[in-house]
Amino acid sequence: MADQYARSREHSEPTEISAIRWDEPPEGPVLVVLDQTRLPAEEVELVCTDAPALVEAIRSLAVRGAPLLGIAGAYGVALAAARGFDVEEAAAALAAARPTAVNLAVGVHRARTAYHAALAETGDQDKAAEAALAAARTLHRQDAEASRRMAGHGLALLEELLPGGGHRILTHCNTGALISGGQGTAFGVVLAAHRAGRLRRLWVDETRPMLQGARLTAYEAARHGMAYTLLTDDAAGSLFAAGEVDAVLVGADRIAADGSVANKVGTYPLAVLARYHHVPFVVVAPLTTVDLGTPDGASIEIEQRPGHEVTEITVPQVPVAGLGGGTPVAPLGTQAYNPAFDVTPPELVTAIVTEEGVVSPVTGEALDELCARSRRVTMG
Template structure:
């Protein structure tokens, strides 16, 4: 069992500082985050004293990544309850902070239901707050354990698809310990391959416009001693054409009932390239990311981010000169199209890897059975 209150539980092997933790100093409980907007220049922690601060941290991407958002949402409800604020109001604000990532609402709901159940039993607000915190800690622990199982299932699938080892893996955005209670999702699979001596190269998409690949995945890969190379997103096609990619591994922010995958913008073009070049395209995500209530990709609400993220270049170590906190790279008044995510249809996905195993081909029936099996195991 992993203790979510220890650094090993939150996994600091890749980052040196836990991505999220709960603390109880004399002045009252807080949620402490590693501010991902400041990486890789510096490791700075952000202390959230109430749910509203945590909501802003989620919106600003100080904390990000589907599984970690679920954990943050659960801790946010617990924080509101422990501080004497309305847990219901906090839950509404937290769940709406980023609409595409289903894990956020899952985590919020877990903690809120525990709070409601305890409050309904005896009306004791202190015990209800403790129940919400216990639910958040369980979710944190479960995610760490799920991460380890996903890594094992993912490596087994890679070895099956690519016998002989020497895997050259292309990944997009950031899916390591910065997004998880454990070592991550897609990155955890690549890390398992590295530890097994079967990773030849990790190709890291820069991931525009906010450079989560360059700032965060490269940071984690370097910390883990992996062989990696950074590339701009639009260089991926040349890699495929040169035969330098054996598999694509990405995470997911929501997987719908039919198997459509919402992930960081730029994922869908990789799926198209992978299909054309006959390269496996594998999605790694916990079962909590599968949303059977959303029927298909067209039903996903895709978050639209501010235009200045495109019209300005943001680097943690650079001086601030633009309205959005970055360096202007486009003429003043330029309009920008900036969806945070795109949606890959199931027919382009080779497999979905979860802690309960891999699904391939990706169909509605297979995903429903996987979720049913997961519920049976949990119960």
């Protein structure tokens, strides 16, 4: 089950966003997550005491973003183990909660593997639970470090592609500290540019239908004092036509072996616009998002979301009455097409920035070599 409580925070100075944390109150271990569906109106934390509560938090998008989902999946397995629940059942439910984001399954697998290895070695349930928690905490730390390194590689790439600074960057969805153990993926690069005095303007796509850009990216940009402007998704074309975009930076939920990128729906049209207008289109994602077992973009399972997310609008703290809990904006019975993601082919991607370096041009061979090099470094 999940309980919730509000917290207050001064916004006069940017503080670290804690999107997820492990806690051990007297009544037993819990996983505490920031409910992102309530932002920016209020900061409310959900306290998950079991895997089903975390699964619901993931499906409702209270917890979201590929790297953070991996961390959450690992902690979810550790939570089931620590509280004596069925670890296999919890792992299966967590891994299936959002099928497109490969990080979720990766995180679940890491904690589950650590749990079973310790159980086989010691036969001690408590030690196995401790091993699962240690695996989750390690993944959390690794993601924070990956964020830092991606920011460095991404800023260097921007300086190479756009010498002189004054970058005007367009981004889509939300890719900051709310989706990561650190400062994020694409937003982490933007933040590095901002801190280096190289950011002129951040263009924030609203990101229909769940408004992650309007609610979350704008929230993070404001916290850091960035110069940013919000736009509806369909206004991006006019920005490109006016020559107001120097680069597009986005994240990824899964990168296939050929370099195809699944990201929040609306990303692919931006890639097409960027190519037509000769603007760099850069994907920033940790290597945990690369899935060499998925051969190409057509093989990526695309999550289909409920239609009411399109036919209704939900605003935090506003009373609602629609079928999905929102205010209806379409006639009753209207069918809606609502894929959560679309796929951008590698030929439209200028570069993929990872914690281990940059892949450009984007090819399956280059991506495989980067992953292999990373494995050799890790094993060494």
